[in-house]
Amino acid sequence: MAFRERLSVVQAYRFALDLTARQERVVLAHAGAARVAHNWALARVKAVMDQRAAERTYGIDEAGLTPTQGWSLPALRRAWNQAKSDVAPWWAECSKEAFNTGLDALENWSDSRTGKRAGRRVGFPRFKSRRRSTPSVRFTTGAIRVEPDRRHVxxxxxxxxKLHESARKLARRLEAGTARIVSATVRRDGGRWYVSFTCAVQRTQGMPACPDxxxxxxxxVTHLAVLSTGEVEPNPRHLxxxxxxxxxxxxRAARRVGPxxxxxxxxxxRWERASARLGRAHARVAHLRRDGLHKLTTRLTREYGTLVVEDLNVAGMLANRRLARRIADAGFAELRRQLAYKTGWNGGRLVxxxxxxxxxKTCSGCGAVKTKLALSDRTYTCTTCGLVLDRDVNAARNLAALAATVAGSGPETRNGRGADRKTPLAGPVAVKRQPGTATAGKTGTVPPQGRTSNHELTYAS
Ligand SMILES: [Zn+2]
Known part of the structure; x- marks a missing residue:
C-alpha cells in the first residue's frame, strides 16, 4: 500500500531582504523601468486599436487598416526595442528583464481573454502610477543563486x-537537485523588500497518518479555525x-488630512507617515495570519485523508468594508488555496x-435546519433535539458529515438533482470537489458536468 507518487510542482520560496541603500536604488530604478515599458506598451496598443476603429468609420476596408499591434511578449518586445531609444534613452542602464517585467502584464491579459491562461479572468491592463503601484522586478535569466552560506542570494x-532570514529550506532542495529556480522577483510589500523564487520542485507524495x-x-474571526473534532485553533501569537x-x-490616519x-x-x-505605518502594520497582520494558516494546513493535510471547507463567495466578500471581516475573508481564500495544493502533496482530498x-444553520445532531441564525448567536441550540453546541463546532461537524455522504455514495445512488438554499442535510447535496485532489472512482464522483471548467460537480444523496 506504500505507493508513493513523484510530483512535479511549481513552488514559490519567499524571503525578506535587507537591502543596502544602493541596492534599493537599483531595484527602484528597475521597477521604474518596468513601469515605463508597461505604460508605453499599453498606450501603443490602445492607440493602434483607436486608430483602426477610426479608420473603419471612414470606410477603409480591413486590408487597408493600420496593422494590429500584437500582444505577445515577442511582438511587444520587438516594438519596444524599436522605440526604447526615444522613450527611455537611459535604457542601457537597466537589465532588459526589467522591461520584460513591464510588458508581461499585457500578454497576461490577452492570454486570459483567448483562454490560453488558466484561472480567473485578468482585467484589462491599467496604467501604472509611480505612487500607487508596488515596485517589483522579475529576473528569469542570468546569475540567480543562493550563496552557500544560505544568508545571501x-x-x-x-x-x-543579504537575506533577513535563512534560505536553508530552498538551499537544501537546490543542493539535492530536487528544485530548480525558474525566476526571481524582488518586490516591496508593506514597507519591506522580499525576494520570491519560483521553482520547479520534485516532491514525493506523502501519505496522511489517518487516510480514512x-x-x-x-x-x-476571534480564533483562527474550529475543527469538527471540537478543537479550537487559536490565533497565532502576536496577531x-x-x-x-x-x-x-x-x-490616526483617518484624522489626518489625506488626498x-x-x-x-x-x-x-503627517497623513503620509501615518498611512505608511498603517501599511506596515497591515502587512504584519497578513503575514502572521498566513503563517498560522500554513502551520494549520500542514498539520491537517498530514493527518487527515479528507478535509472539508466551505466555498465562500470570496470575490463578493472582499468588497466588504469592515476591517475585521476583510482580514477573515482573505483568510478563507488563503486557507482554501493552501489546502488545495497541500492535499495534493500529501495524497489526501479536499471537499x-x-x-x-x-x-x-443545520443541526449536526438531527439534521434540522433553522430558517434564521443571527451572527451574534455564538451557540447553536436545536429546538428539535435539544442539542447545544458551539456555533463553529456545529458548522465544522456538518462539513465533515458532508464528506462522508460523498465518499460513501456508490454510483447507483448518484442523481442529478442539485442543491438549493433550503435543502436539508438529509436530502441531496451538491458538493464541489477541487480538481486533482482525489482519486476518481473510489469516491463515487461523476465526470465533469461540461459547463464548468475548473471544478468537478459531484452530486450525492
Ligand atoms: Zn437537532
Whole structure:
C-alpha cells in the first residue's frame, strides 16, 4: 500500500531582504523601468486599436487598416526595442528583464481573454502610477543563486543581496537537485523588500497518518479555525496585538488630512507617515495570519485523508468594508488555496461544500435546519433535539458529515438533482470537489458536468 507518487510542482520560496541603500536604488530604478515599458506598451496598443476603429468609420476596408499591434511578449518586445531609444534613452542602464517585467502584464491579459491562461479572468491592463503601484522586478535569466552560506542570494545587476532570514529550506532542495529556480522577483510589500523564487520542485507524495479520517474546518474571526473534532485553533501569537495596533493606526490616519481626488487636495506629510505605518502594520497582520494558516494546513493535510471547507463567495466578500471581516475573508481564500495544493502533496482530498449548503444553520445532531441564525448567536441550540453546541463546532461537524455522504455514495445512488438554499442535510447535496485532489472512482464522483471548467460537480444523496 506504500505507493508513493513523484510530483512535479511549481513552488514559490519567499524571503525578506535587507537591502543596502544602493541596492534599493537599483531595484527602484528597475521597477521604474518596468513601469515605463508597461505604460508605453499599453498606450501603443490602445492607440493602434483607436486608430483602426477610426479608420473603419471612414470606410477603409480591413486590408487597408493600420496593422494590429500584437500582444505577445515577442511582438511587444520587438516594438519596444524599436522605440526604447526615444522613450527611455537611459535604457542601457537597466537589465532588459526589467522591461520584460513591464510588458508581461499585457500578454497576461490577452492570454486570459483567448483562454490560453488558466484561472480567473485578468482585467484589462491599467496604467501604472509611480505612487500607487508596488515596485517589483522579475529576473528569469542570468546569475540567480543562493550563496552557500544560505544568508545571501545573487541576482543579475543587483549582485549579492543579504537575506533577513535563512534560505536553508530552498538551499537544501537546490543542493539535492530536487528544485530548480525558474525566476526571481524582488518586490516591496508593506514597507519591506522580499525576494520570491519560483521553482520547479520534485516532491514525493506523502501519505496522511489517518487516510480514512475526515475533518471539517470552519474559519473564525476571534480564533483562527474550529475543527469538527471540537478543537479550537487559536490565533497565532502576536496577531491580536498586531490587529489592535492596526486599528489604532487606521483611526490616526483617518484624522489626518489625506488626498482628495475631486478637489485635487494633496495629502499632508503627517497623513503620509501615518498611512505608511498603517501599511506596515497591515502587512504584519497578513503575514502572521498566513503563517498560522500554513502551520494549520500542514498539520491537517498530514493527518487527515479528507478535509472539508466551505466555498465562500470570496470575490463578493472582499468588497466588504469592515476591517475585521476583510482580514477573515482573505483568510478563507488563503486557507482554501493552501489546502488545495497541500492535499495534493500529501495524497489526501479536499471537499468544498457548495456555497448554499447551510452548514451553520443545520443541526449536526438531527439534521434540522433553522430558517434564521443571527451572527451574534455564538451557540447553536436545536429546538428539535435539544442539542447545544458551539456555533463553529456545529458548522465544522456538518462539513465533515458532508464528506462522508460523498465518499460513501456508490454510483447507483448518484442523481442529478442539485442543491438549493433550503435543502436539508438529509436530502441531496451538491458538493464541489477541487480538481486533482482525489482519486476518481473510489469516491463515487461523476465526470465533469461540461459547463464548468475548473471544478468537478459531484452530486450525492
Ligand atoms: Zn437537532
Amino acid at each position: 545573487v541576482l543579475p545587476r543587483l549582485g549579492r543581496l 479520517a475526515t475533518v471539517g474546518v470552519d474559519l473564525g 491580536d496585538a498586531a490587529a489592535r495596533r492596526m486599528r489604532r493606526l487606521a483611526r 482628495d481626488r475631486r478637489t485635487g487636495r494633496r495629502a499632508s506629510k 468544498v461544500a457548495d456555497r448554499w449548503y447551510p452548514s451553520s
